[in-house]
Amino acid sequence: MSIPVYVFAKVLEATIPSLQKESQVAKQSTTYAEDDAPGKVRMERTSFAPIPFSTADQAALKLLTTRGLKVLGFVDKSQWKHGLGMTGTDAVFGDFTKPKAQEAIHALSTAMHAEGKFALARFVRVANAAPKVVAFHLREDRTLFEPALAAIHAFDKTFQLKEAAKAKDHKKKSFWSDVSIGDMKPADVPVADGGGGDDNDDGELDLDIHRTTLFNAFLHRVKAEFGPSNGPVWQLLVEHHVTLLSTRDDPSCDTSVREAESFLLPDAQVKDEPTAGAEVVDAGQDDESDLFADLE
Incomplete structure (x- = not known):
């Protein structure tokens, strides 16, 4: 078969290391024995005698x-x-x-x-x-992430973005790709303070590259494919606490902090939790309307 x-x-x-280095540094007296009888006749080989060998014989003996x-x-x-x-x-x-x-x-x-x-x-x-x-x-078999390869390639530099989110650089309000923009590197491009696309003091256009939406979409695809479960892929996300990017990381995104913190939990457990945050927001809105009513 x-x-x-x-x-x-x-x-x-994997071969045995060469002894050439030790041979070069070895002492002559320890390598060769001294001749006790200087007058003794010695025979030394001075040349090689060629032996004819036909190509047919070589081909016959070849493996x-x-x-x-x-x-x-x-x-x-x-x-x-x-x-x-x-x-x-x-x-x-x-x-x-x-x-x-x-x-x-x-x-x-x-x-x-x-x-x-x-x-x-x-x-x-x-x-x-x-x-x-x-x-x-x-x-x-190490192909645990093979079903998610398409999502990783579509996201384009996913893990570099996650490292940028971990750094929590609050001075920058956008996450940069590793692709250079013209003759400038991404780190050299100034970041706008607000309202992406506005001109800065020098009259140059500020370029904001937002990758938060793509990163969150990638994590949602991973969750739909693998979890929540006891599988190795989902357990790695839970162990390292890889979750969604929220307004705490990128103020321009529409993902709340509560939604990001509950992303790694099962959907049934998220639905059972009380929604106290919504009540607080509603109360705050009522207070604000009352304030304007008093001003009138």
């Missing part, structure tokens, strides 16, 4: 190998030692154009992981190359 696969190789074999990855057997994981490995890792994937090949390589790796074994394979990267014995095992 054969499975068509692709191998992505970027490895260097012919075919490109591929051949499984030699299965070994228990307890027999594996870190010193037998390489400084890098070869990634083996099933043929992307053949779905059955991907299913077969997935079934093989899952079965080896369940049995607690790894495969020893004979790997030939190119035709007629020296074969290598490699260990083939299941790689840990």
Whole structure:
């Protein structure tokens, strides 16, 4: 049985360090023994005698190998030692154009992981190359955030914005992207005090780049996809308290502080909480209307 696969190789074999440095600094007396009999006749090789060797003989003695990855057997994981490995890792994937090949390589790796074994394979990267014995095992799946990749790319520099929000620089009322504007860097562009797009004292246009709406939309998509649940993605958000940006972080947004603080809670728990804040606002509005009535 054969499975068509692709191998992505970027490895260097772990070899013994060279002794050239120690040989250069070694003392001559400790490296070579002194001759006890100076008059003794010695024979030294002065030249090499060429031996004719035809190309046909070279081709006949050459090791012919075919490109591929051949499984030699299965070994228990307890027999594996870190010193037998390489400084890098070869990634083996099933043929992307053949779905059955991907299913077969997935079934093989899952079965080896369940049995607690790894495969020893004979790997030939190119035709007629020296074969290598490699260990083939299941790689840990780290694609937890794969469903959210589209939202991350659509947001454009999401995590840089979150770092800017954590810094809580109240002097700036907008969050800047990492893309330069003309010949100026984003940090060099002055920030307007209010009413984005107004001219400053120098007659230059102040550019406000607001990313709060995009960041909050991204978090809502993550919540709809993963949580609230006990999944690793949602637990990371809860552990680091990654929540919505509110008016406390960006005065121009329409997300209240209470909504941002309750974002990580389940929807049922948020609905059960009393809405005392709304009553306070209504009372404040009544007081303000009464004040204007007294002035009249």
